[in-house]
Amino acid sequence: MNDIPRIAMKDIKISFGSIQSLRGVNLELYPGEVLGLVGDNGAGKSTLMKVLSGVHVPDSGSIVFEGNPITIHNPLEAKKLQIETVFQDLALCDTLDVASNLFLGREPVHFFHRLIDKKKMHALAKEELDRLGVVIPSTYSAVENLSGGQRQSVAIARAVTYQPKVLIMDEPTAALGVKEVRMVLNLIKKVKETGVSVILITHRLQDLFEVCDRITVLYEGKIIDNRLIKDFTMDSLINSITGEVKEAK
Amino acid sequence: MTQADGTMKTEKKPFKPERITSAKTTQWLSNNKQLIGIFSVLILLSVFFSFSTSSFFTTGNMLNLLQQLAPNLIVVVIMTLVITTSGIDLSVGSILSLASALIAVLLSARWDSFFAFVFVLIVGAAVGLLNGYIISYLRIPPFIVTLASMIYVEGCALLITGGYSISISGSSWLMSLGGGELFTIPVSAIIAILIIIIGWxxxxxxxxxxYIIGIGANEESVRRAGVNIKKIKLFTYMFSGMIAAFAGIIIATRLGSGSSNVGTGFEMDVIAAVVLGGTSLFGGIGTMLGSVIGVFLIGIINNGLTLMNVSPYIIQIIQGAVLLFAVIVNTYFFGRNKKRN
Structure with a gap:
């Protein structure tokens, strides 16, 4: 693994009113690695990721992106740094077809830039989905006719088309069937192979052992465990999540 | 990890060779079964009226019908777009009245036809722009905003006409918009067809x-994709006002007079046609062809029953019943018009 982290967050603190949500978090993310971010409800996983995707601005602490100190004030700045987030709500337009969803906001156009080049858009969409190994009946299907796993795959594929350096996924396998989970996990592996750093937030611990290189455990706004996946067992992971280990630093 | 290898096999299914065209066709059919349904009703009704009255299926009646429905066909195009964003524009009827009154007043005041025409369109666009601004930038629900403008715009129309109808004289090119013919086809119908094609x-x-469909389906996701959704809504309502004004000019020049009550109930006819056609009132689904068929369905019921000497009061009852029936069928048999998520 490279020595320079793609992202290094140092001593990130953020409070909402009297509640201190993050109490000095250090997090490093390396190129092409899948980092599992776990913790009980309210541990601060989502808040931490929202700091990275520009939704929240931390009260103190620093972020270093590929060796350069940066600040992220809003979601647009995060996008410009090629940090993409797939939120739990997926942000898909149900009645639009798969290709339109993939290219929403940047549709290829022709005819003096007036009309959408549908042929090209669907061809590009199919190419992109094939590359990621996403199986969908047709790029002409409306997203509302797809299964949960397919919808999740479309949302991830859309994020990937922005060629992110960092891809944050919030609970991508929640509420999916067994086959569907498999589909999404395979997609995450494919995304990783392209050199993207992935941060995976999930409650499904068995998924972590399948795709992650490293797991970071948050507990009450602090990181209390951070090890390579091979150093974890299911039991030791559960102990960490419930806060039954000493801070490992 | 072992259970992973067991299930991997399902993943390695050979990739089905894709036949995009056939998928596209089936997709179109499943999306448009409702359209096919309402089109069949239209054909059945036409056949029924053709046999029950001798004058229904004649060139004269058909052309007359086209001319009468032209303003509805024009406004239904923009109303389809508005409703697809999950909005509504109740002010089109009042704007139509105001435009018809205003063009009559301006022409009586000896304004040049062209300037009068452009001025009325600008007034319509201005009302639409105000609607759009309040809806998209001040975030007030479209129903309330356009209800209010429906009231004040009608007030303006009453004010400038004093409640009387004002006759339009002269025979400029403007008059041919409403009453003219090109190869025996009414000019207004040709314009309507052009606008329908552009709208489609x-x-x-x-x-x-x-983005209009996207806004109706999931506004937030379109916004997150970096699209200026406020601008899109603003323009949609602006065009709505402008096109309603255009339809008002067509009606005024056809009737040879402008009046403040010519558009009363017009918005309801148009909205009914859009809903009949299968566009979802909750947004995200819009069909231009369906709306056009909807206009014809309402128009043909009216025209055919009138030719059969049915009382206009009974016609109105039948029209309401048909709309109610269509909405119920749409909701329960086609799963449309239901709120998604």
Whole structure:
């Protein structure tokens, strides 16, 4: 693994009113690695990721992106740094077809830039989905006719088309069937192979052992465990999540 | 990890060779079964009226019908776009009245036809722009905003006419908009067809149309994709006002007079046609062809029953019943008009 982290967050603190949500978090993310971010409800996983995707601005602490100190004030700045987030709500337009969803906001156009080049858009969409190994009946299907796993795959594929350096996924396998989970996990592996750093937030611990290189455990706004996946067992992971280990630093 | 290897096999299914065209066709059919349904009703009704009255299926009656329905056909195009964004524009009827009154007043005041025409369109666009601004930038629900403008715009129309109808004299090119013919086809009908085609292209082939559907389906996701959704809504309502004004000019020049009550109930006819056609009142689903068929369905019921000497009061009852029936069928048999998520 490279020595320079793609992202290094140092001593990130953020409070909402009297509640201190993050109490000095250090997090490093390396190129092409899948980092599992776990913790009980309210541990601060989502808040931490929202700091990275520009939704929240931390009260103190620093972020270093590929060796350069940066600040992220809003979601647009995060996008410009090629940090993409797939939120739990997926942000898909149900009645639009798969290709339109993939290219929403940047549709290829022709005819003096007036009309959408549908042929090209669907061809590009199919190419992109094939590359990621996403199986969908047709790029002409409306997203509302797809299964949960397919919808999740479309949302991830859309994020990937922005060629992110960092891809944050919030609970991508929640509420999916067994086959569907498999589909999404395979997609995450494919995304990783392209050199993207992935941060995976999930409650499904068995998924972590399948795709992650490293797991970071948050507990009450602090990181209390951070090890390579091979150093974890299911039991030791559960102990960490419930806060039954000493801070490992 | 072992259970992973067991299930991997399902993943390695050979990739089905894709037949995009056939998928596209089945997709179209499943999306448009409702359209096929309402089109069949239209054909059945036409056949029924053709046999029950001798004058229904004649060139004269058909052309007359086209001319009468032209303003509805024009406004239904923009109303389809508005409703697809999950909005509504109740002010089109009042704007139509105001436009008809205003063009009559301006022409009586010896304004040049062209300037009068452009001025009335600008007034319509201005009302629409105000609607759009309040809806998209001040975030007030479209129903309330356009209800209010429906009231004040009608007030303006009453004010400038004093409640009387004002006759339009002269025979400029403007008069041929409403009453003229080109190869025996009413000019207004030709204009309506052009606007329908443009509306269809905008809805299905342009970014603007895609974002209109997207806004109706999931506004937030379109916003997150970096699209200026406020601007899109603003323009949609502005065009709505402008096109309603255009339809008002067509009606005024056809009737040879402008009056403040010519558009009363017009918005309801148009909205009914849009809903009959299968566009979802909750947004995200819009069909231009369906709306056009909806206009014809309402128009043909009216025309055919009138020719059969049915009382206009009974016709109105039948029209309401048909609309109610269609909405129920749409909701329960086609699963449309239901709120998604």
């Amino acid at each position: 292209i905008i809805l299905t082939q342009t970014r603007f149309g895609t």
